[in-house]
Amino acid sequence: MIVLNTCHIREKAAEKVYSELGRLRRYKEHRANSGRPMLIAVAGCVAQAEGEEIVRRQPLVDLVVGPQTYHRLPEMVARVARREGRALAIDFAPEEKFDSLPQASSQKGPTAFLTIQEGCDKFCTFCVVPYTRGAEFSRPVTQIECEARRLVDAGASDITLLGQNVNAYRGEGPSGGAWSLADLLRLLANIDGLARLRYTTSHPRDMSDDLISAHRDLEILMPYLHLPVQAGSDRVLAAMNRQHTRDDYLRLVERVRRARADIALSSDFIVGFPGETEDDFNETLTLVRGVGYAQSFSFKYSVRPGTPAAASKKQIPDDVKDARLRALQALLSEQQNEFAKTCERRTMPILFEKPGNKRGQAIGRSPYLQVVHADDAETCIGEIRDVYIEQAMSNSLKGILVEHLKHRIAVH
């Protein structure tokens, strides 16, 4: 059985799936001719978006399963095996899916992800998520707490809470009523053995006062916040339907920094959104200069079929998008390097996750999510240890365990 697990966020996602299916078709036919049957399934957001169209265009596909119905996969495979025809499951039933999660944890290593929310109601005009993942759904608090405890029991000490719009979390509390993300974080902060909490991805509109206060009050909440702005011009933000202005965002950053002065920020950016002028783009650059990001993800706008922006007549030529992306990325990488430089000659608690390429070396994460390499630290994997940062490299930091540093100083 081959499962194509697809992501509709990727550029030309559907076309790539069809071309891959064309390739697999020959493989399946070849196997069938030699009496070795196989199943082909398409899963994920493209399956959700394309639905029956996939089977119509490529009849050799046996199963189409959307992101909310993975738990039905065994039953679907059984149906196909009983030759009951093709199976298609693309309805939105996130609650049912989470109820089907296995109780035993397959957690490996000290970091873990825990999905607490799915879907999005924001409808940014460039984004497919509201169409492929459906409306916002939050898992109940007790279910999340149980899963977090299982992850910690299995060795996790750094948990990232996940959601397409995670800070819109409104899950049912233990005695009814809706809990916010801040309420949930305060509860999880009390789990013995849990050392670090993070959450992603947030929408600026949903950064509530209580969530900002949680950054001030909870030491366990790491000082790193991914807060996508996408663009710096109000005209473009309105066309994107982002539901916040440039000024809203800048004031929000100020409030977050007032609550937690050392917080490192990251963002997503789209350049060349339909109708974006040179002046609009310059406003993105001035916003970036004003905020100062520790890390960022930037992309050229690319059409997502079915979204409102895809139908715009004001698409920007590719060479213009390329030039803007280069200029933005130069600025962002300058800021990322500057931030990394500020970490040199500092001691930071590093959670070691895995061995490095060199013998004895271990790789871990700083509170700001930077990758940190340290020699002679392999025995520290799974632990948080103080590391003196000696050098900022292009995409990581190089450090030495403080206990080794003391030894080095004593020898000299």
Ligand code: SF4
């Ligand atoms: S808030 Fe994020 S997930 Fe929701 S529509 Fe906008 S970009 Fe997509």
